[in-house]
Amino acid sequence: MLRQTEAARSPVFAKEIIIEPVTRIEGRAKIGITLDDTGSAARVRFHMTSMRGFEKFLVGRPAEEAPGILACISGVCPLQRHLAANQAVEGCFGTKVPPAGRLLRELSQVLAHIGSKTLHFFFLAGPDYLVDSNRYARNIFGIVGQDPELAKRVMQTRYRAQMMLEKLAGRCIQPDAIVPGGFSRPMSCLERDELYAGALEQLEFAGFAVEFAKERVFPRLETELMRLGDIESGFLAMVNTEDGSLSLSDGALRLMRPDGSFHEFWGREYSDFLGEHVEPWSYSKFHYAQGWGEGFSMDLDNPLGIYRTNSLARINVADCISTPLAQAEFVEFRSRFGRPAQSTMLYHRARLIELLHCCEKAVELLEDPRITADHVRNEAVPREGRGVGCVESPRGTLIHDYSTDKDGFITRANLIVGTSHNLAPINMSVTRAARDLIRNGEVTEQVLNRIEMAVRAYNP
């Protein structure tokens, strides 16, 4: 809403701008911009307007119920919450997962990423680059009108990816088949064959998506828009401990400074390295790298403790990617953009590299004969303990930290969702974008959409 304040001086333009809702993201958010007397963005705030506060009500519950509860709190990243919660419970109970259970879980994880990344690139962010800038056409329906064959392929391929996940994990939104100790049921050979055919189709589509983006999206994105929402930060993501390769489900956390140096730690040590900062104008807390010992500041000229998660972070911190096609793209990315690559717009390219990797991984997992083994779950024996589950969600590193009493009831819980790591960086990116784009109080719909594009890159 544009409104003149009581104290306006030379009010030739409006002083407050609201972008609400921030559209074409999965979460709920708004941006508030205050202009100064020169018509420049003086204060910019990005708010996630959904607040959950679920840690409290987990306390006192049987720990094995937590995954089913947490899967249902939102339609955003439900499978990853479900998986991280199970890992945390297993940590508390000291439960190991049998090999087939691990494979089924990892397959669920990559299938969930595939659906999310396809959704984001084509449905959410893609219209900014693929259709006319008219806001009425700047959406997936505009793509349907402009390029119906592309739209049809995208929508149907994503639908089939979702149905693969539904077949495997019980449902594609709010899954239930991942359980403490493993998976709720084994995969039959028939199911494996059906999913394998589907995985090959998804892989072909991912290859198409990468080439499509290189031809139609990245040339503009990585030139005229390269500096949109530009900030400098560190990066946090999970890596495979054996070879430092990109990992989505199992590994150590690697926290990289802006200069490229990094430190690795296990998920259960997260509180030694990650701190929380509170702002009075936000329900959500801002995470920062307290392990760097420099404090917290979102000052664009002197950021302190700021790190990012999600696709760009995972590409930056990894030493390599274990699957060949994605690895080739990774090598090209690294050679062109360095390490760590800072441009916010590079989230899109990083996300498609991950899409390719996830599809390759799905094929690889389904080729593993162990995935159809009967033994998919070990009994979880409730006991006193502490467990920390870490997985990489499409939005960033997800951390679930529980403690249980001798009967296996939760006594303490702390959850860090993927987007909350990125709250400070997103605030900085929209501040950068607003300061760069708003001059002399001139605010157009296209300018404001550009500011939103700085948010969409993060896929909050």
Next chain:
Amino acid sequence: MALLNTEGGSLGLLDKFEILHMPMLMDHKYFGLPYNSCEIDIPKAEVGLISGGITDEMRLRIAEKMRRQCSVIVALGTCAAYGGIPASIDSFEDEELFGGSRRGAEETDSETNSVLDVPKFLGRTFALDEKIDVDITLPGCPPHPDRIAAVLESVINRKSLDWPLKAVCDSCPAKREGKGGVHKIRRFVKNARYQVNKPLSEMRCLLEQGFLCMGPVTLAGCAGTGGGLPRCIEARVPCRGCHGPVRKGGNQLLDILNALASNGIDTKDLAGRFLPHLFCGARAGLAGRRSVRTAPEF
């Protein structure tokens, strides 16, 4: 999001419907263009789908505007229908939930609340029909895409929906042999007993195996309109009750306690269990409950 998972990726729906406002996919903003209105702007439409419970002032304003602008309002999903899991935090005070965070911005315009603020929370989570008139309630977490499509078709064809009020048990083919052997509810810490690669009809009822399955007190139909199997149970996991009570106004907690007690199953351990009222906490009778945990015996 469930709308995008209709058959073929929602392409079929686009042949029949024009979507005018959907923040996840389209750029329509609440406060006009170029953002110069205090009134929420939502276009007129035949059908309005509203998901989520009413938790804050902004959601309430949006719901009220949708009611004024839409001929038919659909409460989409269990959160809109019954409050859902978010209602569970109603048991706690703000300070317990948010810690050092404040509710709303510290800076406020002296004459009006600054619109730069985050929205103020209401006293508790409300089901949609506690705040506006609702024409169709479609529970589910989320509702199956088939059912969403069926609701939309029913509106344009001016036909009422005829979904029988059945419990999940009525659509579950698991074997029933009698609950006489169950005296206490077991925790779901190991898988149910079933034969690998055999159909669900050869697995014994999960409740009869001693697990807390909410099937008897949960509305059937979570698998869509094609008569599919209950989704959790098909995955060999006890029903968690996300489709809400069989009849509107039903109380899943009381209903399951009655069902278990009538079969001679000890229910005192369930007093502290969360599952029975997980999804329907918005109703005044369930808001503000505090959990009382008792340790189960194995």
